[in-house]
Each structure stands twice: as C-alpha cells, then as structure tokens.
Amino acid sequence: MLNRRDFLKAGAGLALAAALPARAAAGTAHVVIIGGGVGGATAAKYLKLYNPALRVTVIEANRSYIRPYGSSEVLTGHASMDDLNVSYDALKSKYGVEFVFDTVVGFDPTKKQVRTAGRQSIAYDKLIVSPGISLQYQAIPGYSAAVAETRAPSGWIPGSQTALLTQQLKAMRPGGTFVIVAPPNPYRCPPGPYERAALVTEWMRKHNPSGKVLILDPKDSFVTDATMQLGWHRLYGYNIPNDYLSDMPAGVKNSGKPSPIEWVRAMDGGATEKIDARTLTVTTKQGAVKADVLNIIPPMKAGKLAFDMGLTDASGFCPVDRRSFESSVHHDVFVIGDASIADAMPKSGFSANNQAKITARAIVAQLAGRAPGEPVWENTCFALAGSDYGLFVADVFRLKDGKIARMPGERYLPLDASMTKIRLAAAYQQAWLKTFTEDCFA
Amino acid sequence: MSRVYLFAGLILAMNAAHAGHEAQPAPRTPSVADVRSTLAEMPRGDVQRGKQLNQSLMCASCHGDAGVAPTQNWASLAGQRAPYTYKSLLDYQRGGRHENPRATLMKVAVKGMSRQDMADVAAYYASLPAKAAPAPRLDAAAHASTDRLARRGDPARLLTPCASCHGAAGQGGINETPALAGQSVGSFVRTMQDYREGRRVTDANQGMRQFAERLTMEEIRELAAYYASMGKN
Amino acid sequence: MGTLMKYLVLAFAALAITFNPAHAAEPTGEAMAATCAACHGTHGKLGTVEYMPLAGMAETEFVRAMQDFRSGKRLSTLMGHVANGFSDNEIRAMAKYFATIK
Numbered sequence: 001m002l003n004r005r006d007f008l009k010a011g012a013g014l015a016l017a018a019a020l021p022a023r024a025a026a027g028t029a030h031v032v033i034i035g036g037g038v039g040g041a042t043a044a045k046y047l048k049l050y051n052p053a054l055r056v057t058v059i060e061a062n063r064s065y066i067r068p069y070g071s072s073e074v075l076t077g078h079a080s081m082d083d084l085n086v087s088y089d090a091l092k093s094k095y096g097v098e099f100v101f102d103t104v105v106g107f108d109p110t111k112k113q114v115r116t117a118g119r120q121s122i123a124y125d126k127l128i129v130s131p132g133i134s135l136q137y138q139a140i141p142g143y144s145a146a147v148a149e150t151r152a153p154s155g156w157i158p159g160s161q162t163a164l165l166t167q168q169l170k171a172m173r174p175g176g177t178f179v180i181v182a183p184p185n186p187y188r189c190p191p192g193p194y195e196r197a198a199l200v201t202e203w204m205r206k207h208n209p210s211g212k213v214l215i216l217d218p219k220d221s222f223v224t225d226a227t228m229q230l231g232w233h234r235l236y237g238y239n240i241p242n243d244y245l246s247d248m249p250a251g252v253k254n255s256g257k258p259s260p261i262e263w264v265r266a267m268d269g270g271a272t273e274k275i276d277a278r279t280l281t282v283t284t285k286q287g288a289v290k291a292d293v294l295n296i297i298p299p300m301k302a303g304k305l306a307f308d309m310g311l312t313d314a315s316g317f318c319p320v321d322r323r324s325f326e327s328s329v330h331h332d333v334f335v336i337g338d339a340s341i342a343d344a345m346p347k348s349g350f351s352a353n354n355q356a357k358i359t360a361r362a363i364v365a366q367l368a369g370r371a372p373g374e375p376v377w378e379n380t381c382f383a384l385a386g387s388d389y390g391l392f393v394a395d396v397f398r399l400k401d402g403k404i405a406r407m408p409g410e411r412y413l414p415l416d417a418s419m420t421k422i423r424l425a426a427a428y429q430q431a432w433l434k435t436f437t438e439d440c441f442a
Numbered sequence: 443m444s445r446v447y448l449f450a451g452l453i454l455a456m457n458a459a460h461a462g463h464e465a466q467p468a469p470r471t472p473s474v475a476d477v478r479s480t481l482a483e484m485p486r487g488d489v490q491r492g493k494q495l496n497q498s499l500m501c502a503s504c505h506g507d508a509g510v511a512p513t514q515n516w517a518s519l520a521g522q523r524a525p526y527t528y529k530s531l532l533d534y535q536r537g538g539r540h541e542n543p544r545a546t547l548m549k550v551a552v553k554g555m556s557r558q559d560m561a562d563v564a565a566y567y568a569s570l571p572a573k574a575a576p577a578p579r580l581d582a583a584a585h586a587s588t589d590r591l592a593r594r595g596d597p598a599r600l601l602t603p604c605a606s607c608h609g610a611a612g613q614g615g616i617n618e619t620p621a622l623a624g625q626s627v628g629s630f631v632r633t634m635q636d637y638r639e640g641r642r643v644t645d646a647n648q649g650m651r652q653f654a655e656r657l658t659m660e661e662i663r664e665l666a667a668y669y670a671s672m673g674k675n
Numbered sequence: 676m677g678t679l680m681k682y683l684v685l686a687f688a689a690l691a692i693t694f695n696p697a698h699a700a701e702p703t704g705e706a707m708a709a710t711c712a713a714c715h716g717t718h719g720k721l722g723t724v725e726y727m728p729l730a731g732m733a734e735t736e737f738v739r740a741m742q743d744f745r746s747g748k749r750l751s752t753l754m755g756h757v758a759n760g761f762s763d764n765e766i767r768a769m770a771k772y773f774a775t776i777k
Contacts, residue, residue: 045717046709049717350713353713354709354710354713357706357709357710357712358706361706361709373700373702373703373706374700374701374702374703374706375702375706376702376706376707376710376760377710378710378711378713378757378760380713380714380753380757392752392753394753394756394757395756395760396710396757396759396760396761398760407759407760409756409759409760410755410756410759411756413752413753418498418499418500419554420498420499420500420550420551420553421500421752423550423551423553424500424547424550424551424752425752425753426550427546427547427550427725428714428725428726428752428753430546431543431546431714431724431725431726432713432714432726434724435713435714435715435716435721435724435726436713436714438716438717439712439713439716439717497750500750502749502750503749503750503751512736512739512740512743512749513727513732513736513740514732514733514736515727515728542723543723543724543725544723544724544725546725547725576733
C-alpha cells in the first residue's frame with residue numbers, strides 16, 4: 001500500500017503522453033467520479049441529465065454494486081445476496097456514463113489527474129470523490145479485518161461478511177446469544193444496527209425461540225430510538241428503560257420478564273473495551289459477555305481513498321463547502337456521501353443521493369460560469385422493528401450560516417401512530433428499496 | 443457433534459422454506475354464486491362508525507375525507523355502492539388483489555379489519571354524494587359517441603351498454619356492480635387496463651375483461667372523462 | 676443616538692426578526708423536485724409502485740396535496756414532515772416543474 005506522500009507522488013509523476021485528455025472535444029468538460037456507490041452513481045446520472053454534453057467517467061473497483069441499504073434482510077432470508085446486486089448497465093447504456101473498472105493509486109491536484117492501478121492516467125476538469133466509509137477494525141482491541149472475515153463479522157459493508165454472519169446466525173446453538181456491538185457516532189446508517197437487532201430477534205422467534213439478541217452500545221441514544229424501542233416492546237416484549245417510558249403512549253408497560261432483545265447503553269456499561277476473537281468474548285466495564293455469534297460494527301471514518309488523497313481533516317472525514325460539497329482542501333475536487341462533513345445530515349444512502357444531485361447542479365453551473373443555486377436536501381431513513389413494523393426519520397435540510405441545518409419540526413413516526421400507519425411505513429420501506437435504487441442507478 | 447449438525451441442518455431447511463419474498467396466492471375468480479353468498483353475509487353498516495374508520499385506518503389519506511380522492515392516483519369512493527366497496531376490501535384481505543404494487547398498500551390497510559369494519563366504511567362512502575372529478579372536456583362528437591357506447595353499447599362488437607349494469611347516470615346497479623359517476627380519470631383508466639390485461643380477475647366470472655378487451659384505449663379514456671364529469675359539481 | 680438612527684436600528688431589528696435565512700434564496704423548482712426523486716422516481720416518473728408518481732401531476736393537485744399534508748388536514752405516514760420543510764412559494768415552484776414533465 002502506498003502512503004499518502006507516495007500516493008500524491010504517483011499522481012504527480014504521470015507521463016503527460018499517457019494521460020487521457022480532459023477535454024475530448026472543445027467545450028466538452030470531463031467530470032471524473034471516483035466510487036460507484038450511491039453518491040457516485042447518482043452524481044454520474046444527474047450530471048448527464050443536467051448536461052448531456054458532459055463527459056462523465058466513473059472509476060470503480062467492482063463490476064457491479066452491492067447495496068448496503070436493506071442488506072440486513074439477507075440475515076433473515078428475506079433477501080438474498082443476489083438481491084443486493086445492482087448493475088451499472090443502465091448508467092452506461094441509458095445515460096452514456098463511461099466506466100473504468102480500476103482503483104485509483106495516484107492523484108495530482110495541480111495537473112488535475114488521477115492514476116489507476118491499471119496504469120491509466122485520467123485527467124479531469126472536475127473530480128467527485130465518493131469513497132464511502134472505512135471500518136476502523138483496529139479501534140477495538142482484539143478486532144481486525146482478518147477477525148471480521150473469519151470469526152466476528154461486521155457485515156456493514158455488504159459482501160463476504162454478510163454471508164458469513166448469515167451462516168453463523170443459522171448455525172447458532174439453540175438459546176445462544178447474538179451480540180451486536182454498535183458503533184460510536186458518526187457512522188453509516190444510524191438506525192441500521194438497531195434494525196438489524198430487530199430483524200434477527202424476529203427471525204429467532206421462529207427459528208431459535210430461546211435465542212437472544214444483545215446490543216452493546218458505546219452511546220446512550222440513537223436516532224429513532226424511542227420509536228424503535230416501542231416496536232421491540234410490542235413485538236418482542238422488550239423492557240423499555242425508565243427514561244424513555246414516560247414518553248410512551250398510555251398503556252405501554254414493561255412486563256419485567258427477560259426479553260429476547262436487550263440494549264445496554266454506555267451509561268449502563270455498554271461500551272466495548274476489547275474482544276477475544278477465539279472465545280467470542282466481549283469485555284465491557286460491566287464485565288465479560290460470551291457471544292455465540294458476534295457482530296461487531298466498528299467505528300467508521302471516511303473511505304481510505306479520502307485519506308490517501310489528503311481530503312480529510314482531524315475528524316477523519318472531509319471538510320467541504322456545504323453549498324457545493326467542493327473540498328476545502330483541493331479546488332475542483334468534490335467529496336460527497338458518507339465521507340463528507342455534512343453537519344446535520346446523517347451518513348445515509350438517501351443523504352448521499354441528495355448531495356450528489358446538489359453537487360451535480362453546482363458542477364454544471366460552475367462549468368457554465370454561473371454561481372451554484374440555492375441548495376436543499378432531504379433525508380429519510382426508513383427502518384424496520386419487524387418485517388411488518390416500519391418507522392422512520394424524515395428531514396429537509398437547508399444551508400444556514402454556511403452549515404447544513406435541518407428544518408425544525410416533527411421528524412419521527414409519532415409514538416401514538418396507529419398500526420395501519422406502522423404497517424404502511426414498512427410497505428413504503430420495501431418500496432423505497434426499489435425506487436431509490438432506480439433513482440441512483442437506472 | 444452429529445446432533446449439532448442435525449440441528450443446524452434443520453434450521454437451514456426451515457429457513458429455506460421461509461426464504462425469499464412472501465408468495466402471492468393465485469388470484470381466484472369467483473362465480474356469480476360466490477359473490478352472492480359473500481354479499482349475503484355482509485353485516486349492516488354503520489355510517490358514523492365508517493366515518494371514524496375512514497380517518498383512523500388512514501383511508502382518508504388517499505380516498506379523501508369525504509370520499510373524493512385528492513389525486514388521480516386513487517379511486518374516489520363518494521357515492522360508491524356499499525356491496526362493491528365491501529367486496530373489494532374482502533378481496534384485498536383474502537389476497538386476491540395484486541394487479542399492481544399499489545394493491546400492496548391496500549393489503550396493508552385492510553389487515554386487521556373486521557367484516558363489520560368493512561361494512562361500516564362501505565356504508566359511509568355510499569352515504570356521500572358523488573362529486574364530478576376533473577376531466578378533459580370531450581368535444582360534441584366524442585361526447586355523442588361515448589354516450590352512445592355507454593347507453594346503447596355496440597352490437598357489432600357484442601358490447602352490451604355500460605349503463606345496463608352501471609346505471610344510466612353511472613350510479614351503479616345490482617349486487618356489487620360499482621358506481622362510476624365522479625370516478626377519477628386516472629383510476630378509471632387504470633382499472634380498465636387491469637381488467638383488459640388480465641391483472642384484475644376477482645370480479646364474477648371475469649365479466650369485465652370481456653368488455654375491457656373489446657374497447658380501444660381511446661374509448662376507455664373517453665369513457666373515463668364521460669363518467670368523471672357525472673355527479674355534483 | 677439620533678432619532679433617525681434609532682429608527683433605522685429598529686427597522687433593521689424588525690427585518691432581522693421576519694427575515695428567515697433559510698428562505699433568503701429559494702432553490703429552483705427542479706432542484707427541490709430532485710429531492711423527491713429518491714422515493715417518487717427520477718423526475719417524478721415511476722412505473723406502478725406504491726409511491727405516487729408526480730410527473731405530469733396537475734399543479735393544483737400537487738399544491739393542495741402538499742399544503743394539506745403540511746397542515747395535517749391530509750393524513751400521511753411521513754409526507755407531513757417533508758411538506759413542513761417547504762414554503763407555499765416553493766411548493767408552487769415544485770408543482771410547476773412536475774406539471775411540465777410528461
């Protein structure tokens with residue numbers, strides 16, 4: 001692996017003769033996008049929609065995309081790994097987006113070029129970097145990428161670890177404990193760890209009725225926490241902590257009986273200090289917990305590429321001009337999606353999709369010599385407390401004093417929502433998986 | 443060890459049985475007698491209770507507080523005959539309706555509804571006056587030909603008049619035959635297409651398909667405009 | 676401080692109170708509409724799915740739907756929350772945009 005200095009040198013050392021020209025024809029600007037996830041794909045599509053004359057190239061390591069949103073449904077058999085696979089064909093054939101299946105190993109912001117492992121030099125007029133997140137396995141003593149691949153999968157970036165976790169759940173001994181180590185903020189898909197806990201609990205009721213799900217959390221709260229816990233309570237007899245109980249609708253009462261799902265917060269000693277991969281033991285302040293299946297969702301930072309390209313700050317994410325998501329470090333480079341610092345916007349696919357569109361508009365405007373228009377973003381995170389029990393957080397965001405602020409008002413499913421509304425939210429969540437994928441990739 | 447494997451195997455097998463998406467039951471087309479016996483068991487509806495359910499079950503979100511759909515995406519139900527609404531709700535609950543993904547929302551909405559709930563909601567819509575829906579204006583010639591088709595049919599194509607079952611004023615007829623007056627154009631056209639292309643098959647003996655497939659799309663659109671403009675303004 | 680100065684300060688203070696920075700500049704109808712696309716389809720175009728297709732929707736229908744969602748007059752799962760983030764003017768601009776999409 002190259003360190004950052006090598007990385008920049010590798011970019012600077014480009015032979016000009018080998019470089020693809022930035023402008024294939026006079027007046028045709030070349031926008032290069034690194035990363036074909038939700039952010040990159042949406043940016044590519046919308047750039048072509050906003051200005052079909054642009055040349056748009058996506059550099060992506062994989063031939064197809066494996067979507068992370070909805071991927072916990074693989075654990076319960078509601079979706080297969082194949083269902084997660086998203087093709088790039090429509091972006092190519094319908095919109096004329098070019099793809100280079102390769103990884104970026106060098107970057108020269110002065111010459112405005114990137115270099116790939118396959119020794120291609122690609123020049124850009126504007127560069128969008130959408131590298132997603134990197135999982136900080138090493139942040140938890142005893143954990144590593146190798147452990148995640150073999151013993152204690154994270155399954156947070158879907159792939160082989162998702163499949164391994166699915167196998168482990170199915171093979172878990174009757175009455176075993178499925179431990180989820182939740183991540184600290186900020187991380188991708190804020191309701192995701194808790195939705196996963198719910199779906200696994202639901203699955204176990206059918207297939208391993210004496211099994212348990214235990215969430216160990218370094219936080220005291222999470223987005224949608226009240227509505228999610230109400231769902232757990234109704235569906236699985238979860239005991240709601242006292243500080244949440246007072247807000248619950250009348251008639252919600254804890255049984256006090258042991259529940260198949262339990263959430264241990266930081267204030268109750270939920271933060272993980274270390275793990276033992278061999279024995280699947282998690283050590284917290286409260287002592288050691290022996291897991292039968294151990295699912296660790298480690299702390300996250302911007303995707304590695306963002307570090308290599310020097311786009312991150314001390315927070316481990318990328319500072320940007322919020323109006324356009326142009327990097328605060330390099331001119332003509334834009335960072336979107338989970339890797340960017342977007343204030344009130346969560347690290348979600350929906351956010352990345354909306355950021356990509358605003359950035360695409362800003363780039364088209366810049367190239368035409370216009371100022372970018374007023375931005376607006378939305379985010380909706382749907383989550384399931386059970387396959388028939390939906391909830392969400394929904395926000396509109398605006399630029400305020402140079403930062404992204406959410407518009408005031410209700411954002412969650414109300415705690416007194418009817419079962420009809422709750423079931424409808426689940427139906428919309430399922431529909432969203434389709435319409436969202438289409439908006440990004442087709 | 444072997445017991446562990448055996449158990450793991452069992453779990454896998456059980457999971458395989460549950461894997462994948464929920465299987466859709468094959469839609470079953472009822473006979474006239476089936477429909478009759480369904481309707482014979484329809485409880486007496488309570489309009490006031492139906493009005494409350496229209497809100498609490500979120501029907502009103504798409505079908506309107508007073509049964510007038512706020513958008514073309516959904517059916518208007520003001521003035522709809524109770525047996526039709528009741529039967530439709532039952533069809534959704536029994537899993538017979540999945541002509542398009544919108545039906546998913548209805549299947550969700552009817553989950554947990556009792557027959558009494560269905561009859562009450564049906565009674566509420568039936569108690570409301572049908573309102574004319576926004577529709578493209580038919581020119582005199584188109585209006586005349588559509589009116590002829592609706593009231594006289596077309597013997598050359600063995601098309602009986604719509605009015606013979608749905609009423610001269612689109613008010614509906616006997617049994618489950620729905621009212622058409624004031625129906626939103628979008629909903630009317632979509633419904634006819636679903637009959638025509640065999641996606642909606644829960645009407646008695648698939649009777650509507652025979653009509654829908656003999657009509658051109660142009661005629662269907664004109665009929666939609668014709669019936670939408672009936673009802674009070 | 677002179678009277679005129681006092682008057683000006685007061686006038687500015689009044690402006691500052693009524694001036695909502697979020698709406699200092701409005702996004703275009705098209706830019707706002709793009710935020711809907713993640714559920715309602717690119718340009719509001721959908722095949723038949725659970726979500727309401729917005730392309731070609733009559734302006735009056737769109738405006739009424741959004742205003743009624745916002746006020747709570749029309750029940751919704753989450754559209755009330757979303758509509759709450761947009762002004763009347765902005766809703767009209769979105770409506771104009773969607774009405775032009777065929």
